[in-house]
Amino acid sequence: MTFFFHRMFSYCPSKPRNPLLKVLVGLLGLALLLVLVGFGLVIGLGMLLFAGARRLFRATRRPAAPPADVIEGEFTRVRDPHSPLHLR
Template identity: 85%
Template sequence: MSFFFHRVFSYCPSKPRHPLMRVLVGLLGLALLLVLVAFGLVIGLGMLLFAAARRLFVATRRPAPKPAADVIEGEYTRVRDPHTPLHLR
């Protein structure tokens, strides 16, 4: 059993020796990278468009906010004049 694990975990892929195969493998890797980037961009833009559409839909469905019923009224006095300097005399 330990021979099987040693064989699986000691595998080290190497580049092909033939120059044309090296170019083909490199182009295949580049194509795979471009496909994954494009797929990620499409998914990201889809998520952004979905969030924007949902926000617009919820905003049009939501009723106008009602004014607050519990208003506390009171009197106030101004503690200091805003035009006086703050330094001590």
């Protein structure tokens, strides 16, 4: 069992020895990174645009009115404002 974990976690892929292949693999990695970053930016901007459009359409659909359901109740003061622990 220990041998399996040692083999699994000690894997280290080697770089190609050919200089042209090294450059090609590096450019391929950079292109993949740029594609993933661009894809993430497009998805993020799409989400922001969708949220902004939804908020805009909801604001125009109904007028801004105060809420009709008011909850009434009583309250008591828990802490005296003149106590020594009162911070301003």
